[in-house]
Amino acid sequence: MESAVPMEAPICLVENKNGELMVNQQALQILTSITDPVMVVAIVGLYRTGKSYLMNRLAGKNAGFSLGSTVQSHTKGIWMWCVPHPRYLDHTLVLLDTEGLGDVEKGDSKNDSWIFALAILLSSTFVYNSMNTINHQALEQMQYVTELTELIKVKSSPNAVGEEDSAEFVGFFPDFVWTVRDFTLELELDGHAITPDEYLENALKLSKGKNPKVAMANLPRECIRKFFPKRKCFTFDRPTNLKSFLSHLEDVHESELEPAFKDQADNFCSYIFSNAKPKTLSGGIVVNGNRLGKLLETYVKTISSGDIPCLENAVLALAETENSAAVQKATQHYVEQMVLKVDFPTETLQDLLKLHTDCEKKAISVFMKHSFKDDTQKFQKELVQILESKKDDFIHQNEEESTKKCQTKLEYLSQTLKEAISQGTFSVPGGYQLYRKEREKIKNNYHQVPKKGVKADEVLQRFLQSLAMTEESILQTDQALTEQEKVLEVEQVKREAAEKEKKLLEQQQMEVQQKMEAQQRSYEENMKQLKEKMEEERIQILREQENILDHKLKEQKKLMEEGFCENAEEMKRQIEDLQEKIETAESEKSSWLSPILDTVGTALMFMLPGAGKVVGLGIKAASHLL
Incomplete structure (x- = not known):
């Protein structure tokens, strides 16, 4: 568990006090310190059905989550235990044990519904724990699943409510596991042995009839089938036949458990370890502990305010903070790499800009990795400005x-010359030639100094200019030269100065061009990585929609086989809408990107004005990326 304190025992994550849900800040701090992807397994069920025991097994411990030994519900709120995943490196298993549902001591059942909804919202694998059999009564106790349409919204749009909105639940709901404890029946159907999975599917078959009672009985079955495409069932024998052991299972040694129960518990754990997926959001956004903690805060705050948690709003709120952090991470990466790689001063500006381009490319990659749902590219634009x-x-x-290095070196090299000037060494016939010889010696020695950097010529030119008046005085007072020779010498000095100024101007123009070309490279790299990310997101969403479509087609076929043609017909509209979306997305392919990239390109050109000068109409530069 990277950057997090190892947890020796569970801690209460969501406190339930007087019917009010509150996030425990100490637990939240532990959760948000986890930077690894998280597999989140939440268990719910009636109180005193042994939920906590299974969670302790997943943690690899006998004790941890409180088992209790009385008829009172022992777990209040939601408790969390974060442990390193036993099979996948750099992943953390987050176990959530929830308050028992249906506690007669609680006055408000609404609290149970919110606990149930939070378990759904937070988990990637959702375990429902019940006793004895999956019968009519057990399914009635699953009324909480029928209330989810009133407790969770997918879209923030006021039009997206009820049936239309709940049709999208399947896109983000966790995998579903039903565990049946103290199961004593034979796994048989019509005289044939069946698996626990087949037992569950048979129990979820709809009953025929038009009266309200039948409709009410079918509702939880319909919801489970509709919301949870991946379903699994485990049946467990009694762990032991000794009543004294049952009330203190945490103290019972493995050898004292019934062999069948031990095997069943091992199979359950093995399945969870192998099949529990990392928590992800729509678009394949992987959730780590930090993101999960922020989502939890948003959900609980919304519930406490009396509103309904909206997945879209929660993800957008998370994106704001995460994208801001992504800008900081990318900026930090750029600065750290530049400090590491740049050996000041560089010989040329181009040397520095080459390192900048390499570091910027990696920084943009860091941003793309950690950002999501930056639909207006607000944060990418911010990063562009910061890196510029x-x-x-x-x-x-x-x-x-x-400049500092060159000035220091010239100061050292010209000491002898300056002393000679102050001592009047050159104020003699022939002194001008002596002076010129000494000056050329300084220039030659200066040119041989390595790594002077980009200001080498400019500093030398300023140095020579600072000597101009002294040089003129030495020339004019040198009696060894004729007036004509002095005039010619003055003209020669002017020509040399003009050539040097021209050379400096050419260097400055070249550096301006190099800076503009660097901006053009920056523009192209931003657009290239943005296009790649958006295409990956498009493919991921398309894949998710295809999975949802596959589930709905299977469910429609099952309804037809069971004789529920009206239900199948209702589902047909959802299927057709989804098929149309998929067909549109597949037919558009890359063409959908063009207007988006043009818009982003326009904004980037305002930030990188030099890039536009290089390519003329810079806005159209994105077109060659498509």
């Missing part, structure tokens, strides 16, 4: 380091 500013800072630092 940081690049300018490094260019400025590079120039300062070069």
